[in-house]
Amino acid sequence: MSTERGRIRITGFDPERVEEREPISGWTDEVGTTKGRTEQAWERFKRNRSAVGGALVIVTMAVLAVFARPIEVMSIVVQPFAIAPYDPAELGLLQGISAHKGPSVDHLFGTDHQGRDLFSRVIYGGRWSLSIGFIAVALALFVGVPLGAISGYYGGWVDELIMRIVDILYAFPFLVLALAVIAILGRGYWEMVLALTIVGWISYARLIRGEILSVKENEYVLAAKALGARDRSIILKHIVPNAMAPVIVQATLNVGVVVLAVAALGFLGLGLGPAAAEWGTILSYTQETIIQGPDGAIPWWVTVFPGLSIVLFVMAINLVGDGIRDAFDPQGETDTGGDRGGAL
Amino acid sequence: MSLRRYVIKRLLMVIPVLFGVSVITFSIMQLVPGDIVDVLLGMDPNADPEAAERLRQELHLDRPIWEQYLLWLAGVLQLDFGFSPITGDVSETIVTRLPATILLGAMGWVIALVLAIPAGVYAAVNKDELADDVSRIAALFGIATPNFWLGLMLLLVFSLWLGWFPSIPPDVSLLHPSMLWYLLLPAITLGTASTALLMRIMRSSMVEELNKEYVRTARAKGLPERTVVLKHVLRNSLISVVTVAALMTASIVDGAVVIEVVFSWPGLGEQLITAIGQRDLLVVQGIVLLVGVSIVIANLLADLVYAWLDPRIRY
Numbered sequence: 159m160s161t162e163r164g165r166i167r168i169t170g171f172d173p174e175r176v177e178e179r180e181p182i183s184g185w186t187d188e189v190g191t192t193k194g195r196t197e198q199a200w201e202r203f204k205r206n207r208s209a210v211g212g213a214l215v216i217v218t219m220a221v222l223a224v225f226a227r228p229i230e231v232m233s234i235v236v237q238p239f240a241i242a243p244y245d246p247a248e249l250g251l252l253q254g255i256s257a258h259k260g261p262s263v264d265h266l267f268g269t270d271h272q273g274r275d276l277f278s279r280v281i282y283g284g285r286w287s288l289s290i291g292f293i294a295v296a297l298a299l300f301v302g303v304p305l306g307a308i309s310g311y312y313g314g315w316v317d318e319l320i321m322r323i324v325d326i327l328y329a330f331p332f333l334v335l336a337l338a339v340i341a342i343l344g345r346g347y348w349e350m351v352l353a354l355t356i357v358g359w360i361s362y363a364r365l366i367r368g369e370i371l372s373v374k375e376n377e378y379v380l381a382a383k384a385l386g387a388r389d390r391s392i393i394l395k396h397i398v399p400n401a402m403a404p405v406i407v408q409a410t411l412n413v414g415v416v417v418l419a420v421a422a423l424g425f426l427g428l429g430l431g432p433a434a435a436e437w438g439t440i441l442s443y444t445q446e447t448i449i450q451g452p453d454g455a456i457p458w459w460v461t462v463f464p465g466l467s468i469v470l471f472v473m474a475i476n477l478v479g480d481g482i483r484d485a486f487d488p489q490g491e492t493d494t495g496g497d498r499g500g501a502l
Numbered sequence: 503m504s505l506r507r508y509v510i511k512r513l514l515m516v517i518p519v520l521f522g523v524s525v526i527t528f529s530i531m532q533l534v535p536g537d538i539v540d541v542l543l544g545m546d547p548n549a550d551p552e553a554a555e556r557l558r559q560e561l562h563l564d565r566p567i568w569e570q571y572l573l574w575l576a577g578v579l580q581l582d583f584g585f586s587p588i589t590g591d592v593s594e595t596i597v598t599r600l601p602a603t604i605l606l607g608a609m610g611w612v613i614a615l616v617l618a619i620p621a622g623v624y625a626a627v628n629k630d631e632l633a634d635d636v637s638r639i640a641a642l643f644g645i646a647t648p649n650f651w652l653g654l655m656l657l658l659v660f661s662l663w664l665g666w667f668p669s670i671p672p673d674v675s676l677l678h679p680s681m682l683w684y685l686l687l688p689a690i691t692l693g694t695a696s697t698a699l700l701m702r703i704m705r706s707s708m709v710e711e712l713n714k715e716y717v718r719t720a721r722a723k724g725l726p727e728r729t730v731v732l733k734h735v736l737r738n739s740l741i742s743v744v745t746v747a748a749l750m751t752a753s754i755v756d757g758a759v760v761i762e763v764v765f766s767w768p769g770l771g772e773q774l775i776t777a778i779g780q781r782d783l784l785v786v787q788g789i790v791l792l793v794g795v796s797i798v799i800a801n802l803l804a805d806l807v808y809a810w811l812d813p814r815i816r817y
Contacts, residue, residue, distance in 0.1 A: 326522030329794045329801075331752040333759060334774075338526075341778045341786045342533045418648050422760050425650045426775050444654060445764060456662050465651035472646035 199485040209481020215474035219467075223284030244275035261459050268459035270443065276459060279435040280467050286424075286436035287471070290347070291417040294354035295409050301355065302362030303398070303405065309363065310370030311393050321367070324360045332357055333419060337428065345428050354416050365408055369401035376400075403486040410479035414472040421468050440464045508809055516802055523794040524578070528571050530787050531561075539563070541781055543587055553587065560585060583788035588780055592788040595773065601676055603769035606688055606762065607754050613693025614700055615747065619740075621697070622704025627731060629709055637701060644698025649757050653691040653764035660687060670766045688765040692757045696750050703746050707739035741811050748804030752797050 203209055222241060229237040261268045267276035309320040327335065339353035373379070374397055382392050423429035424438025425445075432439065444461040534541055539557050543549040558564070561584070562573045577584065583592035625637035661669040667687055672680045711717065712735055720730045759771035766772070770789055777785035 322518060322522065325519050326526065329519060329523050329798045330526075330790070331756040331793065331797065333756040334790060334793050337759070337774065337778060338530055338786065338790050341781075341783065342530055343535075414646065421648050422650060425648075426760065426763055428775070428778060438648075438650075441651060441654065445657075456658065458658055461651075461654050461658055465648065465655065468648050468651065469643070469646045472648075473642055476642060476645060 195486075199482075203481050203485040206481045206484060208477045209484075212474035212477030212481065215470060216478065219284050219471055219474075220288055222281040223288055226278070226282040226285070241281065244278040267463040268457070270440070270460050276440075276463055279440060280437070280463055283435040283437045283440065283464065284467070284471075286347075286430060286434060287417045287420050287438075287468070290351055290354070290420050291413045294351050294358060294416045295413050297351065297355040298358030298412075299362055299405070299409055302359035303366055305359070306363035306366035307370055307393055307398055307401075310367035311374060311389070311397065317367075320363065324363055327357075327360045328364075332415070333422060336419060336423065337426075340423070340428050345423075345430070347430060350420065350423060350429055354419060357419075358412060358416065361408060361412065362405055366398075366401055366405050369404060370397055373397050373401045404483075407479055407483040407486070410482055411476060414475040414479070417468065417472055417475070437464045437468050505809060505813075509806060512802065512805055512809075516798060519798055520795065523798060524575060524791065525571070527787055527791040527794060528574055530790065531783055532567070534783065538783070542783060544781065557587065578791065583791075584784045586782050586784040588782045589777070589785055592784050595785060596770065596788055596792060599768065599770045599773045602767060603758055603762070603771060605676060606685065606692060606767060606769060607758055609685060609689035610692030610696070610754055610757065611747075611750070613689055614696040614750070617693065617697045618700035619704055619743065622701045622743075623708055623731065623736060625701070625705045626708030626712065629712075634705075637705065641698040641702050644694060647695075649691060649695045650760045650764050652694065653688065653761050656687050656691060657764070671768065684765075685767075688761050688767055691764070692754065692761050695757050696753055699753075700743065700746060700750065704739065704743050707742045708735060711735045711739045741808065744811065745804045745808050748800050748807070751800040755793055755797070 224237065225241045227245070228235055267280060270276055270279070305320050309317045330338070335357045336350075336353040339356055340349060343349040343352065379392060379396055382396050387396075420429060420436070421438030421441070424434075424436045424440075425442045427439075427442055430436050430439055432442075441461065441464050444457075444464075447457055447460065531538055538561070539554050540549075542557060543554060562570050565573070581593050583596065586592055586595075589595050621637055621640075625634045628634055657667075657669055661667045667684060671684050672678070674681050712731075717730060717735060720734055721727070755771075758769065759774060761767070762769045762771035763775055770792070774786060774789045776782070777789070
């Protein structure tokens with residue numbers, strides 16, 4: 159008796175006797191009775207209340223940012239809704255709205271030094287921080303994961319080369335390196351995305367290389383090699399999926415790091431233009447108010463609300479990141495730790 | 503591997519990294535779009551052509567690029583970072599600004615350690631109890647709060663509202679008591695930013711040690727819990743904290759850059775931001791190089807101290 163499974167031919171056994179054997183465990187080979195790892199992780203994530211809460215906060219902020227003002231692409235209105243009660247760029251001073259007006263029913267978060275409605279600016283400002291956060295992390299993954307995977311799988315001089323580059327870039331603190339790139343390119347949206355990508359990819363490269371070094375020792379990799387699978391398909395189908403969990407966790411947490419960096423760059427006046435409603439850029443004007451000293455009441459709302467929205471978002475993304483880590487790794491075996499940049 | 507061989511090997515590993523750091527820093531000037539001399543002279547069409555020619559000579563722009571690099575490196579090794587048309591001698595600028603940053607960084611570092619180690623120990627000893635939860639939530643806030651915003655809030659409350667601190671540094675020497683008083687707010691801002699991470703690492707390192715056999719032995723001997731924690735466990739778990747504390751240098755530098763701007767502190771970070779705004783690239787280059795080299799040295803020291811503290815560690 160013989161049977162063929164893939165390229166393996168198994169001979170010399172009696173299928174009848176195998177079928178009759180008492181099952182050792184409850185395992186059956188029926189399709190659909192066991193859940194995939196991702197599915198199990200999702201089940202666990204759903205039960206984690208703080209992580210789901212964090213996810214809700216992120217979705218809410220994203221929705222508010224997208225629907226704050228209508229979006230036009232090439233003069234076609236793609237998104238007609240406007241949640242923001244005022245145009246975030248409209249100078250209220252020209253409309254008779256006074257500058258530095260405290261929070262009221264008309265202006266929930268008050269107005270800034272030019273009489274602009276702060277509530278509209280804060281929810282609209284989410285567009286900059288959130289989009290740069292997600293785009294920069296996605297691009298950094300796109301660069302870092304392949305390079306780290308190649309480095310870990312092949313070893314040798316390729317590994318040496320890539321890891322030395324990573325070491326060298328790690329010699330610069332996160333923000334200082336981003337500042338150096340901006341010193342070269344000048345400021346702007348895509349300049350900032352590029353700077354944060356150049357700074358960001360190294361952490362994924364180092365992380366996935368380490369994971370792959372341990373994953374590739376597994377028997378199933380040896381089995382795949384023995385069956386003659388190509389390097390590319392071994393890396394893509396067997397190694398990377400098993401090494402990705404810590405990378406996904408790190409990437410989620412890094413969205414928070416990038417958002418903090420965007421705010422810091424905006425605050426330093428090296429992010430977007432001064433008219434942009436980005437959170438850090440809004441805050442850079444409040445510093446002047448503080449240094450000049452108050453004329454009359456202290457306009458605390460100009461400082462408090464944009465900052466709180468950053469804290470809220472970064473905290474939410476950290477809860478989600480921790481939730482994903484617990485979901486993939488309920489025993490807490492792996493510790494991706496806080497990578498750098500956590501103290502921005 | 504003996505400690506001596508490890509030290510030599512680790513020192514040799516620094517050389518390629520330092521070389522790479524110098525190449526990256528050098529390339530800042532090369533990668534700027536447009537003619538570097540025009541950029542350095544502020545894109546001024548009325549700029550003195552003689553000044554432009556002098557700058558061209560100083561930067562050796564007529565030589566091939568590798569010669570430019572070697573000449574630049576030779577200058578840097580003699581602490582000559584060039585002469586900026588805007589701020590003058592770059593080394594001099596750095597030397598006048600450096601003490602303020604070191605003072606701020608050192609104070610922030612001390613505050614971080616003083617807060618994080620006791621908090622981490624306390625959270626570990628009371629694992630899964632109220633204190634642990636409080637420390638977890640505090641750490642979450644610490645990680646999510648932008649440094650500069652915390653600084654702004656402290657300025658708002660303590661300078662504007664309560665009036666305890668001036669909102670710009672007094673015009674006195676660095677070690678004058680009123681200057682040190684002013685420094686308190688920026689140092690707290692800088693220190694608390696690193697506290698969150700350090701405290702969590704201290705906690706997990708303590709929790710790991712507390713589960714070890716020797717702790718059970720010590721308890722079984724009837725040693726008071728205080729002695730077990732402070733004499734046995736704390737010493738062992740501090741080893742990993744030493745490394746992290748050294749690695750913290752990078753985040754301290756990042757924090758200092760932003761906090762110096764918030765508090766108008768006359769340090770290197772504020773100079774760096776001003777220089778980027780003015781496209782004063784020679785100053786940017788000098789500061790970035792200094793930061794890179796300092797971090798490499800800090801990481802080297804961390805590894806060496808780690809190896810010295812824990813004889814099991816040899817690579």
